[in-house]
Amino acid sequence: MGEAVRLAVIPGDGIGPEVVDEALRVLAAVSDGTDLEFEQTRFSLGAQRYLDTGDVLTDDDLVAIKGHDAILLGAVGGVPGDPRLAGANIERGLLLKLRFELDHYVNLRPSVLYPGVASPLANPGHVDFVVVREGTEGPYVGNGGTIRAGTPHEVANEVSVNTGYGVERVVRYAFAAASARPRKRLTLVHKTNVLVFAGSLWKRTVDAVGAEYPDVTVDYLHVDAATIFLVTDPARFDVIVTDNLFGDILTDLAGAISGGIGLAASGNINPDGRFPSMFEPVHGSAPDIAGKGIADPTAAILSIALLLDHLGRAGDAAKVRDAVAADVAERGDAKRSTSEVGDAIVARIGALD
């Protein structure tokens, strides 16, 4: 591949470092004996770093991270409601700041129910869809405020920002993704009956871009109805395109129906390649199980497959997915530790060679 890929590693908090360790072992295993080399820099960022130093993400951190080709992140954030973190807002000051500063306008979240994996649904059918969630706009931009805080007359606003530029670029990405998939189907999920201004922009954009993709079948669902169909008929979905908030919520549900949040991977993509893209499990730092060595590292490992796809290494990505597919098919109810899952997947990668 030529020069080593500069990989920024942000293990983060809670189970983040535990799952990242296993993901990196898998990355080493799949790269072994190939021309793929990584030069890793670890960044100590997250709630613990804030408690230790008072810093969340400094300008120097950001410059250093930007000097990499890609990022692997575990998870960040402390126990929800921890008063010591009240002033920090780790999620906004670190995770969202990275997504915004690095222009991760595509948040790619595939949902695949691997054969042999138990789903809470009686009849899930063939679940294989991808959510293309807008990553830099919507209600997550931090445009809001409060007046008369703490009084019975408090007013709190959190404005959802949707720009023509931002919506069009993510919709274009979603159509290209749908067009490249066998079923060529795209579902816009929004709430156009109530959020009429933003909804209209999303709908008009999908209609306009869709005219350039006659091969792609388009439909529309209100987000509340989408949650019904994700449970009653998830096999109907191929590519879903949606805004930042709806996509966040739908992808936890998508994870739950396709084997659990411990299997759900994601990529925060800057398709233009101007900034490093960032790969991370969908889940958070899971303080309730942190330190026990029982977190499922599979989501982080599947995030490595997305990283490899992004680097143009589809064959290596397929190896990781094949090893995961073989492992999850045989898991059954056995309770394995985080490192035992990592061991098993690393061993399967070795056996694939």
Ligand SMILES: NC(=O)C1=CN([C@@H]2O[C@H](COP(=O)(O)OP(=O)(O)OC[C@H]3O[C@@H](n4cnc5c(N)ncnc54)[C@H](O)[C@@H]3O)[C@@H](O)[C@H]2O)C=CC1
């Ligand atoms: N990308 C990120 O860094 C994210 C960070 N967070 C942060 O993480 C912290 C905890 O948030 P929660 O809402 O509790 O969500 P969470 O995803 O951390 O946990 C929800 C539930 O799923 C379980 N779980 C999550 N990942 C698992 C895994 N790999 N294996 C087995 N079980 C797993 C947890 O034990 C918990 O019961 C908060 O500070 C939150 O802000 C939340 C979501 C994303």
Ligand SMILES: CC(C)CC(=O)C(=O)O
């Ligand atoms: C912690 C939030 C900022 C993000 C989140 O929940 C997600 O991206 O899934």
Ligand SMILES: [Mg+2]
């Ligand atoms: Mg989320």
